[in-house]
Amino acid sequence: QKQEWAKLKDEPTKTAEGEHVELVANIGTPDDVEGVLNNGGEGVGLYRTEFLYMGKSQLPTEEEQFEAYKSVLEQMGDKPVVVRTLDIGGDKELDYLDLPHEMNPFLGYRAIRLCLERDDIFRTQLRALLRASVYGNLKIMFPMIATLEEFREAKNMLEEEKVKLAEAGTDVSDEIEVGMMVEIPATAVLARQFAKEVDFFSIGTNDLIQYTMAADRMNERVSYLYQPYNPAILNLINNVIEAAHAEGKWAGMCGEMAGDEIAIPILLGLGLDEFSMSATSILPARTQIKDLSKKELASFKEEILSMGTADEVVAFVKEKTK
Ligand code: PEP
Ligand code: MG
Secondary structure (H helix, E strand, O other), rough: OOHHHHHHHOOOOOOOOOOOEEEEEEEEHHHHHHHHHOOOOOEEEEEHHHHHOOOOOOOOOOHHHHHHHHHHHHHOOOOOOOOOOOOOOOOOHHHHHOOOOOOHHHOOOOOHHHHHHOOHHHHHHHHHHHHHHHOOEEEEEEOOOOOOOHHHHHHHHHHHOOOOOOOOOOOOOOOOOOEEOOHHHHHHHHHHHHHHOEEEEEHHHHHHHHHHHHOOOOHHHHHHOOOOOOOOHHHHHHHHHHHEEEEEEOEOOOHHHHHHHHHHHHHHHHOOEEEOOOOOHHHHHHHHHOOOOOHHHOOOHHHOOOOOOOOHHHHHHHHOOO
């Protein structure tokens, strides 16, 4: 099996009818890029930048960040690199920020909420990203967006830093796509409106599932409710993809679900454009997709979206893909 995967390492990902879909990887540090390239990744779909901030005694400087982003972009050449701005809070703490203890950290002060308030931290990161943008194919996305105002405010800050850098004579790419993660149900419901203002969506199912099912992603007692194939989740995902396409934008997914063997045929049928997963899942996924007909899977869409339970969905997909 490993041999069959290896043959596809330098091939683009194609469905049975030859349509291209993008298989990209999730990374946490510049050192992870080697694994992405060795596993035939077509890009980076999620660079979790919080590792730059964790396990230290102070905030990373603009220079440190610039070097990390530049390294990832250079190693990836012209392949796309989606960098997610700081997603701290929730389960990820930073000792030196002295964040208040909260009853519900996953519903609290985290990610873009913190960045918009602590814009000193945020603007430093944005400047480092903008300066690094000339070294590759950079796309930027904001985590945990709940409202349009948040997206607009974050994007405004990015634009302001861009103007300042340009005035100072620093080169910045003018082709940076700016998107958002869809991991809060409100944004999946309102995807039509968001799609007019973003360049792309990346669906973060790890959080989208926990917020939609009201089931903590780390809590074993309620893990039976953490259901990626629940039709409620699939309908939200479909809404996001349809909204993106209606505005001529692309939709990807960077949660664990994107690399899941049962989910892949469903997502392909819903029209997902980009699948971002751990590097070691890329070749198995490419091998699986080469035998899947996107057209046929798309014809099951309405039936799957009308189902009532996750079990029904799983049984149906197994039957149709066996
Ligand atoms: C997600 O929520 O699906 C996601 C990719 O982000 P993280 O796992 O880092 O919260
Ligand atoms: Mg998340």
